[in-house]
Amino acid sequence: MKIAALAGGVGGAKLAHGLAQILPQKKLTIIVNTGDDFEYLGLSISPDLDTVCYTLAGLANPVTGWGRIDETWNTFDNIAKLGGQTWFRLGDRDLGTHLERTFRRKRGDKLSTITQDFCHAWSVKHRILPMTDEPVYTMVNTLEQGELPFQEYFVHQRCKPTVSGFRFDGVEKARPAPGVLEAINNADAVVFCPSNPWVSIDPILTVAGLRPACEAKPVVAVSPIIGGQALKGPAAKMYRELSIQPSALAVARHYADLLDGFVFDKVDSDSNLSIQEMNITTLLTNSIMEDMAGRRRLAKDVIDFVNTLL
Amino acid sequence: MKIAALAGGVGGAKLAHGLAQILPQKKLTIIVNTGDDFEYLGLSISPDLDTVCYTLAGLANPVTGWGRIDETWNTFDNIAKLGGQTWFRLGDRDLGTHLERTFRRKRGDKLSTITQDFCHAWSVKHRILPMTDEPVYTMVNTLEQGELPFQEYFVHQRCKPTVSGFRFDGVEKARPAPGVLEAINNADAVVFCPSNPWVSIDPILTVAGLRPACEAKPVVAVSPIIGGQALKGPAAKMYRELSIQPSALAVARHYADLLDGFVFDKVDSDSNLSIQEMNITTLLTNSIMEDMAGRRRLAKDVIDFVNTLL
Numbered sequence: 001m002k003i004a005a006l007a008g009g010v011g012g013a014k015l016a017h018g019l020a021q022i023l024p025q026k027k028l029t030i031i032v033n034t035g036d037d038f039e040y041l042g043l044s045i046s047p048d049l050d051t052v053c054y055t056l057a058g059l060a061n062p063v064t065g066w067g068r069i070d071e072t073w074n075t076f077d078n079i080a081k082l083g084g085q086t087w088f089r090l091g092d093r094d095l096g097t098h099l100e101r102t103f104r105r106k107r108g109d110k111l112s113t114i115t116q117d118f119c120h121a122w123s124v125k126h127r128i129l130p131m132t133d134e135p136v137y138t139m140v141n142t143l144e145q146g147e148l149p150f151q152e153y154f155v156h157q158r159c160k161p162t163v164s165g166f167r168f169d170g171v172e173k174a175r176p177a178p179g180v181l182e183a184i185n186n187a188d189a190v191v192f193c194p195s196n197p198w199v200s201i202d203p204i205l206t207v208a209g210l211r212p213a214c215e216a217k218p219v220v221a222v223s224p225i226i227g228g229q230a231l232k233g234p235a236a237k238m239y240r241e242l243s244i245q246p247s248a249l250a251v252a253r254h255y256a257d258l259l260d261g262f263v264f265d266k267v268d269s270d271s272n273l274s275i276q277e278m279n280i281t282t283l284l285t286n287s288i289m290e291d292m293a294g295r296r297r298l299a300k301d302v303i304d305f306v307n308t309l310l
Numbered sequence: 311m312k313i314a315a316l317a318g319g320v321g322g323a324k325l326a327h328g329l330a331q332i333l334p335q336k337k338l339t340i341i342v343n344t345g346d347d348f349e350y351l352g353l354s355i356s357p358d359l360d361t362v363c364y365t366l367a368g369l370a371n372p373v374t375g376w377g378r379i380d381e382t383w384n385t386f387d388n389i390a391k392l393g394g395q396t397w398f399r400l401g402d403r404d405l406g407t408h409l410e411r412t413f414r415r416k417r418g419d420k421l422s423t424i425t426q427d428f429c430h431a432w433s434v435k436h437r438i439l440p441m442t443d444e445p446v447y448t449m450v451n452t453l454e455q456g457e458l459p460f461q462e463y464f465v466h467q468r469c470k471p472t473v474s475g476f477r478f479d480g481v482e483k484a485r486p487a488p489g490v491l492e493a494i495n496n497a498d499a500v501v502f503c504p505s506n507p508w509v510s511i512d513p514i515l516t517v518a519g520l521r522p523a524c525e526a527k528p529v530v531a532v533s534p535i536i537g538g539q540a541l542k543g544p545a546a547k548m549y550r551e552l553s554i555q556p557s558a559l560a561v562a563r564h565y566a567d568l569l570d571g572f573v574f575d576k577v578d579s580d581s582n583l584s585i586q587e588m589n590i591t592t593l594l595t596n597s598i599m600e601d602m603a604g605r606r607r608l609a610k611d612v613i614d615f616v617n618t619l620l
Contacts, residue, residue: 041413042352072384078406082431084413092402096388103351103394121392 001027001307004187004217008033008048008200010065010232011224012193013055014289018299019191020056020126021292029183030056033195034111034130035138035168035203036150040088041079043098044105047151048200049115049130050097057122065232068093087156112177129183131204132174138199141165150199159234163241166198171206184213189260189306192221194287196235197254205258214258218309221255222302223248223264226287249274261309263287263302281309311337311617314497314527318343318358318510320375320542321534322503323365324599328609329501330366330436331602339493340366343505344421344440345448345478345513346460350398351389353408354415357461358510359425359440360407367432375542378403397466422487439493441514444484448509451475460509469544473551476508481516494523499570499616502531504597506545507564515568524568528619531565532612533558533574536597559584571619573597573612591619 054060061067071091110133138150142161205211230236239246248264249271265287283305289295364370371377381401420443448460452471515521540546546556558574559581575597593615599605
């Protein structure tokens, strides 16, 4: 069985890692959000892509989920000393990734090519693709400050402004990166990892042709909302500010017609009937991935569940 | 007494540091070679400027003389892992300087402004000026490979090619950085630090107006050649390849008419008469700066000697 998994952020990276543990190299392609990419200190930063790559490479910081393990911070200590901007702190090891990527992008290399080379260097065997090689910038519309670039909202302002909507700047011109459409078309099923629906999965689905490609396949989403909360990130806060009660049901409704199956936590069993009434098959399980075994367990649950849908 | 000191590289930085120890803030301006500046991995690198600033800030690596003390190398370890170019290795702390400088230069800030701000942040009290804010690239003409950019010759090829000449690309368009000409015009004397005459001092003297400004002042040079050798760097090798026997005398002849006084090591006393015959007053001393006391001692020797010339 071939799987195309859509991911972005820490939770998505964890399930992608679990899937990579149980699926052979040729059976899994991970398509990653690039809507939160940005330019910082002249560097091209691709936070979601790096989080997924580092996680699969075993290089991710196990405490934060993003950034590098055994990291040092000497470069940014000096930049802080020099009065430079440090609202987005980059570790020394991590900086090597951004410097080399920026250098290669300025030379004309595509993000997808660079990602492939980096994964090869890090011995990541499964294919990780950016959703597009073209620039797409997630913009967060806020009540207080109008439209903010995603990282300005997410990191600099720590998600404090009240969200009123989203826009994916540039997405109308963005084509899927080489291999993305083929990976979905050739997949037996598409898995939406437990990533933020608004700012991780939606940007991917908005790239030309990707939503229709997913619609043609069995799609299983894993809820990032557990017990009304997001384990990480602003998903629940976003739902509330958009006047939607954050819940597994809200996530299922978000994807609605796209979904054939929905995986969510047993603590949210009260949502089960409503989701089933949407003509979506459900799997209630333990969806918290506390450790490596947890990632593998949830991945196995998802794959077994997908199998029942085919 | 006001001094304008011309410097570049490790030896020059050491004497500049000594001068800064014994002269008050307002009495010393250090004018630094930028001919060995280059772009690397998209970063603006100013090796001589950094060496002088780090040395005066007490941040220089005491073993190499360049780069930072207590340095780590995690960024470049990752870049090496990713297959990037690493022939010029930059430490993590040092990288903060290059990132912030590059960011500010792309924003339009001048190198001299940035240097002033960095020195302020590092509590360097004496004024350090780049020779120019415009790009000047020292090109090394070689027998084997024609013209090479300086860092390609110096670091990448470890000074192995045979030198046949030099060219300072862009220098005809370069104006002295703000304050440089004034510092020389207002000085009671100009000191050429023990830096490479070909590639550290000559680029400075070639910037429009700086050689005439020096000619109008008492000039004292300190020989970077001791016992026929350069303590560091390729100066002696360059002299040999240009068919000149490397010696204190060769350095004095290099600067020739510019010089009023010349400071060189006692081991080279056999050059003394020939230099004096050039109508140059000489000071033979211990010119090796082995430690902080050595820097201060040589600086004091130089200043006392300058006083006898006024």
